[in-house]
Amino acid sequence: MKQEMISYLHTIKDDIFNLSKYLYENPEESFYEYKACNYIVNMLKNNNFKVTEKYLDIPTAFYAEYGSGHPKICLICEYDAAVKEGHITGHNLISSISMGAALSISKVLDNFKNGTVIVLGCPGEFASGAKVTMAKQGTFNDIDSVLMVHPDIEYYETGTSMALLPIKIKYTSEGSHSCLDAAIFTFNALSSLKNNFDLNCSLDSINIKHCDSSSLYLKEAELSLYIKAPKMIQACKIEKKIKILCKATEDLTEVACEMSMHELPYDELIPNHALSRIFSHNLKEIGIIDTVEPKNIFTGLSLGTVSHLVPCLHHYLKITDDSSIKYGTLAFAKATISKFAEESVLKAAIALASTAIDLIEKEELLQEIKVEFYETIKNHQEKPCEA
Template identity: 45%
Template sequence: MNQEMISYLSTCYDELHDLNQKLYDNPEDSYKEFSACDSICNLLESHGFDVKKNFLDLETSFYASKGNTYPKICFLCEYDAVPGEGHLTGHNLLTTISLGASLALSKVIENIGGTAIVIGCPGEYRGGTKSIMVKQGVFEDIDAVLVAHPDVTTNESGTSAAIVPLKIKLLGNSGLSFLNNDTYTSLDGILLTFNILNSILKGFPKDVEVNSILSQGGFTPLLLPMESEAQFYIRATEMDIAKIAENKLREIAIYVSKLIRVQYSFSLYECPNEELITNRTLNRLFSHNLKENGIIDIGSPKDVRSGLSIGIVSKTVPCIHPYVNIIEDNRIRYGTKEFSEATISNFAFEQSMKASLALAATAVDLITNNTLLNEIKDEFFKEK
């Protein structure tokens, strides 16, 4: 069966190679990935997948499936780029890996049963759409979600940061600044919020980190800034801890608003990111299949301080998010132009196809071994 998938995937190399290059050459901003979405959907349709475009009324999202029985194994695609910079984190190659896995699995799905599912998840750099999909129940009848991310090292799936993207807006007085020298402004309130936050950070839980910017503070010194706002990324190892810090930050803003008599409001300007919960049994299974397909040197579970939108999915269904080395020059750093260029190298493509086959083999193991699938689900429900 594995040989059948290997042989079939080899016939798809040109299509997948061309798609990876096309995504690289035509980077698109979050929620504007129209060309990428069309290209991916066309490829899946040409291989017999039933494709629903404009999924959940998200213009650049899709839901593709082949097969009609359980278990249902899902691969995710992310295909937005960093505005003005391109595919610095390799979303073009992540999508290629997921598509390769889905095509390989689709070759044997009619013989072994189950369903291969591919979901297009736009807007990853702006919080992503996975939280919307979770709230809409998209993953409730899926048995496992498998994603492999291109990187500078190969590692098992680990954890990620929980992130609360909080916006604080203050509304104060308006008028000419030279006629209102003694008036507190909304900008005064935001700057005071920053100062108090910096003073009390030592009292936050140890693993909390707060990143912030002044996102609005007036447009000319001639006028009092009537509206000012700040945006914060509150990071922690777990969402419950991040929410403790969020509540403290809200308390600071409320205190400041009363002290200098300005109005306040709070909002989340992106979708929050839950921490990733890796299914360890699924992790070991994928690592075994990765070695079977030629990638032997696999590091320990990789924990990252960035947010991953798959985190919220991992609290709904068993998930893994391992990392696959796609570089030959170990001087290249992740998230750089050099890394982006490496995603279209021959070495990166070869590594990606090995990862695709490992994902597909993992899916086959779950579909054909009910005991193994139950073990993975038992672990998941114990972790919840």
């Protein structure tokens, strides 16, 4: 079965590489990925996938499926690019890897009594990723596992990410008191408050926006920031302190403070070690044996929210053999269409497809990752944030 998938993948490797190259040459910013979405959707339709376009009324999102019944294995496509910089984080390759895996799975899936492969088009990862909206709308409630591979400068197993809570404070004044003064007061107080946070918690990207710069006595202003923490429950504790600070600001400055979220929050990523082990084994089967320790990142991932609902894989794939190239650079973007990247994508697609088939074919493996998931999720129970 797996050999049949591998053979098929080699017959379509040019199509997969052409997808990578097309996305690289046509970078589109978050939620405007019309060319990318159309290109991928057409590939899926030409391979007999049932495709729902404009999924959840998001113009550049899609939901595609092949097969029937459970297990339902979901592969993620991301395809937005950084504004004016292109695919510096390799989202073009995320789509290529998932598409290569999905198409090869579809060629053997009819050999099983039950099983569905789902390809989920997730736009806007650079701008409060659509996966969070999909999670809240129930997209993942009927899915057994979510798999994706992210390009990097090294091979890493799935690690953790930070919980990310975006906060906005809007200041309004009806009298002679300046909103700018109130915002600066809050800013200075936050700088002192940071010293009392739990380890690894932080406030990032604090920004004061003047809504009317024609007067020193501003009637409106905004302060925005991101709370980062290892767990969302810690971020929520910091949020409560900021609410207390907002109330104190109102009392002291006589300026109204309204607190809200300016983007969707990201939960921390919960790794599934059993799922990582299965995928790492399949990587070794095709010759990638130098996978190192899990990669814990100090920023947020939209997949973090999904990982609280369903077991998730988020491995990292080395796509360049040039050690001077750094992740998130123009050189890294160019490396996504190199020969080395092309070969890496093919191997990752094989490992991803093999992992999906393992979960469809071997009930005990799927049961193992689900048992770990439910045991782990108990330790992450928390109240939702209030802002």
